Structures are given as C-alpha cells and as structure tokens.
Amino acid sequence: MRLLTHNMLTSHVKGVTNGYPLKLQAENIKVMSVDFNPEFVARMIPKLEWQALVQAAESIGHLGDLPRELMPEYESNEEFLKMAHHVLMEVEVIEGNLECPETGRKFPIKNGIPNMLLNEDEV
Amino acid sequence: MDQESCGVKTKLTKSERKAHKKQNNARQTLLRHEGINTSREVTKHLVVANAGLSNGVHREELWRLFEPHGDLQDVVMVTGKPYAFVSYNDDQSAAAAYTAFNGRMLKSPEELQQPNVTFYLNYIDEVPSQRATGLDLPPGLRLVEDFVSPACADRLLEGLGWSNEQQQHMDAEQALKHRRVKHFGYEFRYDNNNVDKDKPLPGGLPDWCSQVIDRMMSGGHIKHRPDQITVNQYQPGQGIPPHVDTHSAFEDEISSLSLGGQTVMDFKHPSGKRVAVVLPARSLLVMSGEARYLWTHGIIPRKMDPVPVKGQEDSITLARREVRTSFTFRKIRHTPCDCKYPSQCDSQLQRPGASLPRSEGEAAQLEQQHVHQVYEDIASHFSSTRHSPWPRVVDFLKTQPIGALVVDVGCGNGKYLGVNKDVYSVSITITSFIVNICGTNEGRCAHQDSLLFTRYRTTHDEFLTSPLKLERRMKAVKELTRLLKPGGKALIYVWAFEQEYKNVKSNYLKDTKGNEPQTDDVRDKSSTTTDDIRGATSPDVSQNDSVQQQDVGLPVHVNRTSFKSQDMLVPWHFRDGAKKQQRDSHPGVKEKSQEGPVYHRFYHVFKDGEIEELCNSVPGISVIERYYDKGNWCVIIQKGL
Numbered sequence: 077m078r079l080l081t082h083n084m085l086t087s088h089v090k091g092v093t094n095g096y097p098l099k100l101q102a103e104n105i106k107v108m109s110v111d112f113n114p115e116f117v118a119r120m121i122p123k124l125e126w127q128a129l130v131q132a133a134e135s136i137g138h139l140g141d142l143p144r145e146l147m148p149e150y151e152s153n154e155e156f157l158k159m160a161h162h163v164l165m166e167v168e169v170i171e172g173n174l175e176c177p178e179t180g181r182k183f184p185i186k187n188g189i190p191n192m193l194l195n196e197d198e199v
Numbered sequence: 200m201d202q203e204s205c206g207v208k209t210k211l212t213k214s215e216r217k218a219h220k221k222q223n224n225a226r227q228t229l230l231r232h233e234g235i236n237t238s239r240e241v242t243k244h245l246v247v248a249n250a251g252l253s254n255g256v257h258r259e260e261l262w263r264l265f266e267p268h269g270d271l272q273d274v275v276m277v278t279g280k281p282y283a284f285v286s287y288n289d290d291q292s293a294a295a296a297y298t299a300f301n302g303r304m305l306k307s308p309e310e311l312q313q314p315n316v317t318f319y320l321n322y323i324d325e326v327p328s329q330r331a332t333g334l335d336l337p338p339g340l341r342l343v344e345d346f347v348s349p350a351c352a353d354r355l356l357e358g359l360g361w362s363n364e365q366q367q368h369m370d371a372e373q374a375l376k377h378r379r380v381k382h383f384g385y386e387f388r389y390d391n392n393n394v395d396k397d398k399p400l401p402g403g404l405p406d407w408c409s410q411v412i413d414r415m416m417s418g419g420h421i422k423h424r425p426d427q428i429t430v431n432q433y434q435p436g437q438g439i440p441p442h443v444d445t446h447s448a449f450e451d452e453i454s455s456l457s458l459g460g461q462t463v464m465d466f467k468h469p470s471g472k473r474v475a476v477v478l479p480a481r482s483l484l485v486m487s488g489e490a491r492y493l494w495t496h497g498i499i500p501r502k503m504d505p506v507p508v509k510g511q512e513d514s515i516t517l518a519r520r521e522v523r524t525s526f527t528f529r530k531i532r533h534t535p536c537d538c539k540y541p542s543q544c545d546s547q548l549q550r551p552g553a554s555l556p557r558s559e560g561e562a563a564q565l566e567q568q569h570v571h572q573v574y575e576d577i578a579s580h581f582s583s584t585r586h587s588p589w590p591r592v593v594d595f596l597k598t599q600p601i602g603a604l605v606v607d608v609g610c611g612n613g614k615y616l617g618v619n620k621d622v623y624s625v626s627i628t629i630t631s632f633i634v635n636i637c638g639t640n641e642g643r644c645a646h647q648d649s650l651l652f653t654r655y656r657t658t659h660d661e662f663l664t665s666p667l668k669l670e671r672r673m674k675a676v677k678e679l680t681r682l683l684k685p686g687g688k689a690l691i692y693v694w695a696f697e698q699e700y701k702n703v704k705s706n707y708l709k710d711t712k713g714n715e716p717q718t719d720d721v722r723d724k725s726s727t728t729t730d731d732i733r734g735a736t737s738p739d740v741s742q743n744d745s746v747q748q749q750d751v752g753l754p755v756h757v758n759r760t761s762f763k764s765q766d767m768l769v770p771w772h773f774r775d776g777a778k779k780q781q782r783d784s785h786p787g788v789k790e791k792s793q794e795g796p797v798y799h800r801f802y803h804v805f806k807d808g809e810i811e812e813l814c815n816s817v818p819g820i821s822v823i824e825r826y827y828d829k830g831n832w833c834v835i836i837q838k839g840l
Contacts, residue, residue: 081625084604116621119602 077190080164082132083124085190087176087183089198095176097128098183102136104171106188110161117161118151129163138167218302218319222248225319229282237321241294243272244286244326248319251281252345255313259418261285264310268296275326276344284326293322337466337474339488343420346483347411352458356524358407359430383408384427385531393448394427396531404428411456412528420485421452425528433462435520438500441467446492446536447546449529453491455484456528460521463504466494469542477506480523492540591828593618595690595835606682672803676817676836683838688823691814695832696762696804705830708759755799765806768799805832 087095126146133139142159150156174183174190181198184191211219225248229235235246250256261274265285269292275284287293301320305311336342347355361379383404385394404412408428415421427449431439444453457478464484466474478484486496503517535546596618599605605624679689698705756767810832811822824835 080623084625111620113601113621116602116623119600120604120623123602123604 077169077185077188078165079129079132079138079167079169080120080124081190082169082174083129083164085174085192087174087178087181088192089176089179089181089194092176092178094178097125097131097177099175099177100132100135100169100172101175102169102172102185104169105136105138106168106170107138108166108168110165112158112161114154114157114161117157117164120164121146121150121160124164133163133167136167136169136172138163215302218317221317222301222319222321225249225282226321229321235323238324240322241290241297242322242324243288243290243293244284244323245293245296245320246282246284246323247300248282248321249316250283250318252276252283253281254316255345255348256283256311256316257345258283258343260311264300264305265296268292268299273326284323286326296320297322335474336476337468337490337494339486339490340466340476340494341420341485341487342476342478343418343483343485344479345481346414346456347458347481349481351411352481354407355411355456355526356458358405359524361432379430379432381430382428383430384425387427387429392442392445394531396533408526411526415454415483415485415528420483421454421487421528423450423452423530425454425530427529427531429527429529431525431527433498433520433523433525435460435502435522436500438498441465441495441497443492443495443543444529446532446538446544448532450532451487451491451538452530453486454528455486456526457482457484458524458526460523461504461506461518462498462520462523463506464496464498466490466496468494477504489540492536492538493543588618589828591826591833592690592692595688596622608679672813673817676814676820680817680820680836680838683820685838685840688835688837690833690835691810692828692831692833693805693810694802695827695830696765696806697827698761698830700827700830707830708761756802762804766801766803769802770799807832810834 082098082100085096085098087098089095130139130142130144133142140159140163142163143156147153147156150160168188169185170188172185174185174192175181176183226237229237229246229248237246247261250261258274258276261276261283262271265271265274268287270288271292272286272288273284275286277283285293285296287296297320300318302317304315304317306314308314359381361381383400383402385396385399387394404426412425416424433439455478457480459480461477461479464476464478466476476484486494490496501520503519506518536544537546538544541547596605599619599622601621603622605619605622607624607626676691679691683689695705698708756762756764756769758770811825811834814820814822814834814836820836820838822834823837826833
C-alpha cells in the first residue's frame with residue numbers, strides 16, 4: 077500500500093464519526109523506483125490531505141525532507157515534486173496495520189494489500 | 200583428520216579399514232555436495248549414509264532398526280537423498296546406534312526390505328532444518344514419501360486395466376474425453392457429492408489394492424480401513440477445483456496415493472491461508488482432522504508447477520506435469536458427522552435453500568454463499584479465463600486526465616491495471632483470493648494499489664448480483680456516486696438479459712470454442728480444464744439439488760443459452776457444461792451429469808433500459824452515455840457539479 081492510497085482511506089466501522097486519518101504502523105516497507113511524472117504529482121497534490129500524508133510518512137520514518145506545509149507555487153518546484161513523488165509513490169507498506177483513530181480497530185496490511193473488510197457486526 | 204592419523208594404534212582388519220574409508224567418503228560427500236558438516240564429537244544426531252529414500256529405505260524401517268538402541272527422538276528422510284537423519288534424546292543412545300550400525304551390512308530381509316545395504320554413520324551437531332517434512336503442512340495432513348515401490352506402482356496401474364478399452368461400465372468406470380475415473384466399493388456420485396451407501400458395487404475392492412491398504416493400516420498411517428476407492432487420471436493441464444470432501448459421506452481419514460507424475464495440491468484455510476504441497480510420485484497423502492474437515496484442497500489446472508528446488512527450499516523451479524493417477528481411499532461413514540468444524544459440515548449445518556431472499560439478512564446470506572464464497576473458490580480458474588481487457592473499458596480509462604484517481608470496483612484479476620499510466624487506480628474487491636491474484640501478478644503496477652474493502656454494498660459483484668432487487672442495487676449506485684468528485688464519471692457494466700442484440704448473438708451464446716469468450720461470464724476456456732472428483736461441501740451443490748428436484752427457489756441457468764429469468768444461479772464448470780453427457784444417469788437428474796462439483800453464482804441480469812432507470816433514480820447523477828457491449832448493458836454516469 078502506497079501512502080497515496082493511505083491518504084484516501086477512512087475507517088468505516090459502524091458508528092464512527094471521525095475515521096480519518098488512519099494511523100499507520102509498518103512492519104515491512106519496500107522502497108522502489110517509480111518513473112517520475114511531475115505533472116501527475118502536481119495534479120495529485122490538491123486532492124490530498126497534506127497533513128495526513130505528512131503524519132503517515134513521519135510515523136513510518138519516511139518523511140525525509142518533505143515540507144510539513146505546502147509551499148506556494150509547488151507545481152513548478154521540481155525538487156519538491158520529486159520528494160512528494162517519492163513519498164506518495166515509491167514507499168510501499170508491505171506488512172503492517174491501519175488503525176481507526178476512533179475505535180482502535182486494526183485493519184491488517186498483508187502483501188501490500190490493506191484489508192478493510194469488516195465483520196458482519198461492525199457494519 | 201581421521202582416526203588413524205590421530206594416532207589410534209589399534210590394528211584394523213581389512214574390513215574395518217574399508218569401513219573407515221567408506222565412512223570418510225560419506226563424510227566428504229555430505230560436506231561437499233550437501234553442505235552437511237559432520238562432527239568429530241559424539242552428538243545426539245546421526246546422519247546415516249545409504250539409508251535414504253533413494254536407497255529404497257523407508258522411514259518406518261529405520262525407526263524399527265534404531266529404536267532398540269536408545270531413546271529415539273526422530274527419523275528424518277529427505278526426498279531423493281541417499282541418507283537419512285536419526286536423532287536420539289541423548290548422546291549415549293546415538294553412540295550405541297553408531298556402534299551397532301556403522302559399516303554394517305544389513306543382509307536380512309527382516310531388517311530391510313531391500314537388504315544388502317551397508318550403513319555408514321557420522322555424528323552431526325544438528326539435523327538440517329531445510330527439509331523438515333510436515334513442518335508447515337496444515338494440521339492433520341501427513342505426506343509419506345516413497346510409500347510404494349516403483350514395482351508396486353506398476354502393479355497398481357496394471358490392475359486398473361486401463362489399457363483395455365473394452366472394459367467399460369464394469370466397475371463404474373467413466374471413460375471421459377479428457378480424464379478417467381473409476382470407482383471401487385461404492386460409486387461416488389458427482390451429482391450430489393456422496394455415495395449410495397446401501398448400494399455397494401459388486402466385487403468390492405480389488406485384490407491388487409489390498410496390499411496397499413494393509414500397508415497403510417500396519418504402518419499406522421490410518422485407523423479406519425477404507426472401503427471405497429476412486430481412481431482419477433489427470434493429464435497435464437487438468438486439475439480439480441478446491442473442495443472439502445463431504446463430511447457426512449466419509450470418515451475422518453482420506454488418503455491419496457499419487458502414481459505417475461508428481462503434482463502440487465493447494466490447501467486453503469477459511470482464513471485465506473494457503474499451503475501448496477508437492478505430492479511426489481509414489482507418495483501417500485493422508486488428510487485427517489482439520490486438514491480433512493476444514494481446509495479445502497484442489498489442484499490448479501496447469502501444465503507446469505512451481506516447486507522448491509530440492510535441497511534449496513528457497514529457490515523455486517518449474518516442474519512439468521506428467522500423467523498422474525491418484526488413488527483416493529475413503530471409508531464410508533454411516534453415522535452423521537460430528538466433527539469440530541460445523542461451518543464446513545453438512546451434517547451439522549442446515550443450509551437454507553437458495554431462493555429469493557425476503558429480508559436483508561437472507562440477502563446477505565445468499566450473497567455470502569453464492570457470490571463471495573463462490574468467487575473465493577473459483578478465483579484462480581476464473582482469473583485464468585480473463586486476460587483480455589475490453590476495448591471500450593480501455594477507452595474510458597484512456598480518456599481520464601493526468602493525475603486522475605480511478606477506482607476499479609470488483610477489479611477481478613486486475614486486467615485493467617496499468618492501462619493508463621497517467622492515472623492512479625485503486626482496485627477494490629471483496630474476494631481476498633482475487634485481490635491476491637492481482638496483487639501478485641507481475642508485481643504491482645506503479646500507479647495502482649489493491650484494497651480489500653468493506654461490506655458496503657459497493658462492489659461490482661454485488662452490484663451485478665444484488666439479490667434484494669432495487670433497494671440494494673440502488674445502494675451500490677449511491678455508493679459509487681459518493682466516491683465521485685463533482686463532474687466525475689463512472690462506467691458501469693452489467694450483464695444483459697438480452698444476449699442477442701440487433702440480430703447478433705453475443706459470444707456467450709455463440710460458444711466460441713478456443714477463443715477467449717468476451718462475456719462477463721465464462722466457464723470453459725479451451726479444453727485444458729476438467730473437473731474431477733469427489734465430494735465437495737462447496738457452497739451450493741447440495742442446495743441446488745433441492746432447487747432442481749423440488750422445483751422451488753432460484754432457477755439454475757443452463758450455460759450458453761438465452762436467459763429465462765433475471766434472477767438465477769449460474770453454474771461455473773471447469774469444463775463445458777453445455778455438452779451434456781449422454782451416458783445414462785439417475786432418473787430425474789436430467790442436467791446434472793457433470794463430472795465435478797459445480798459452483799453456482801447468483802446473478803441478476805439487466806433488461807434493456809433497466810440500468811439507466813436505476814441510475815436516473817439516484818439523485819445527483821445523470822446518464823451521459825449508454826451502449827450494449829458484448830452481452831452487457833453499459834452506462835457512463837456523471838456526477839453533477
């Protein structure tokens with residue numbers, strides 16, 4: 077699971093009012109190389125919750141030099157886009173957990189796939 | 200350094216010198232070829248050269264030989280190796296065994312079945328763990344390698360008389376096009392995955408099998424003497440869908456003797472844990488307890504198996520399958536099953552018949568059994584039949600702008616993954632096995648993640664199949680709408696009731712043999728697959744019997760024909776179900792002469808205009824395009840700004 081995907085996920089346990097962002101715990105992380113497409117990254121960033129991304133990256137020790145706040149005119153700052161690209165696309169959590177911030181319900185990540193399935197009584 | 204150069208002054212006899220030399224050779228060979236370092240000191244563990252499986256020595260024999268010398272802990276055999284490991288609980292016992300056997304020729308057939316072998320022993324610090332057989336096997340599963348000798352295997356195959364084509368119907372042999380099955384003792388009925396317990400076959404079990412059964416009993420591998428044998432012959436490329444043998448039909452132990460080629464059997468726990476077990480030729484597999492009652496087992500239809508390299512369990516190589524003949528030994532059960540696994544137990548679980556649900560609870564249950572569970576079970580085969588992306592779906596994806604977020608709901612095997620590198624896709628499915636397939640396929644695409652998602656009524660499958668009519672299907676469209684950003688678009692495909700459009704029959708009806716069928720529902724891909732086999736308490740088979748026999752509940756669709764109803768169960772065969780076997784079957788069981796467990800998926804098919812009507816009734820979206828594509832009704836919806 078990439079951090080980009082993490083940024084879109086929310087806990088949907090019955091009765092949860094604030095299931096976002098999910099706390100990220102990683103046991104096994106893979107860093108790979110993905111082709112850098114500045115336009116792709118620049119267009120993706122407005123769709124993100126930046127603070128959630130920063131928190132998630134920090135919690136698994138891969139924040140690097142990524143700024144905590146979005147800077148003006150980041151669209152044309154290639155150095156910044158590269159850092160964002162790395163954090164969003166190249167860091168993959170292979171094994172770990174996502175934890176609902178409200179209920180503490182853990183969603184396991186196995187083989188890079190988060191399992192968000194709920195039991196019948198949690199829906 | 201050996202003992203002589205250590206200054207041991209004892210005068211050795213010629214034969215003693217020879218033994219030392221051989222022992223040293225064994226030691227050198229072990230080090231050089233196997234990386235096994237022998238010890239100078241006395242230890243608890245011995246490596247015994249010439250006592251391996253490849254010497255024709257059996258583990259039971261070694262156990263019998265070494266047990267009298269002390270507190271024996273374990274005997275470990277290694278496939279294809281000319282040595283074995285013997286472990287005691289203390290050094291003294293090992294030393295006693297060393298004295299008793301090193302350099303000694305075992306001449307008597309009472310000692311060894313294939314005598315005139317000389318054992319050479321060395322101490323080792325520990326038994327290499329690389330090949331501890333049975334370590335990771337499902338609980339209750341045992342694999343006995345080299346259970347029968349090659350000569351015995353030949354005799355068994357000869358006994359089948361399969362060279363004699365005349366001998367049909369003699370003992371319930373079914374000579375099918377691609378596969379052969381023969382039953383002894385009782386006929387196994389594939390229509391209900393059970394046996395007629397009061398109708399034993401004449402002749403009982405053949406004599407040429409009794410030796411093998413004796414051996415299974417005397418070796419302590421099984422407790423119940425089998426009275427039913429099913430023989431299956433698999434050609435390379437053939438397999439059997441995952442199943443649990445019907446609990447109420449057979450007692451605890453189910454044994455399978457593999458002759459001819461080796462294969463790989465896949466075991467799967469309901470939790471999703473999978474274990475692939477290599478079944479070498481002439482091995483006996485015994486399933487008992489959890490492995491027999493809870494785990495499904497099956498063989499993926501393919502021509503090559505990935506298998507660990509012998510001696511290097513971390514490396515994987517490919518093994519080509521050859522013709523494999525399996526003998527399955529079972530004992531008929533005459534009382535209801537009382538196992539500890541009621542979820543898989545037909546004796547303990549009264550399943551409701553598959554009929555249209557009347558409540559949300561019933562709908563969820565139907566969905567669980569006839570949608571999710573079925574896809575779990577057929578996922579690997581299902582996936583193998585679907586590798587061509589549909590052009591119009593590809594077009595839709597390609598028109599998405601750079602940086603778009605795409606959700607593939609009900610992603611199947613992920614065939615649309617990577618179609619457009621400029622978008623980021625998240626694939627969602629509820630079926631863990633399918634997600635695993637797309638998760639592992641050729642590594643995952645850089646611009647895509649997979650996700651196992653929620654019991655929201657959102658998945659494509661559910662969308663297609665929602666049994667509770669309108670409300671449930673509307674929920675799905677609403678959920679899709681929620682995911683869309685203002686102005687965002689969704690493409691929806693649903694299977695069409697009308698399989699003939701503008702006087703053109705869909706490929707589904709045309710039954711394009713050998714071609715990849717382009718419908719959203721496909722079963723028989725060319726001819727490489729076959730189902731065989733034995734009892735399955737898979738979700739539906741028993742229910743369907745009742746459906747068909749009592750003529751209540753959901754109709755079962757006949758594959759490759761026009762739909763007669765909008766809500767139905769659609770069978771999944773590994774083989775072409777449309778070609779009915781002409782052989783006589785039981786009265787009243789017309790369409791049921793398929794040879795294997797059949798999986799039934801619940802489907803709702805949509806009539807012309809139905810999907811638009813549904814979408815138009817959901818607030819906030821509009822249908823901007825509609826078309827018919829190869830037997831499917833398709834709409835593109837857009838969320839209002």
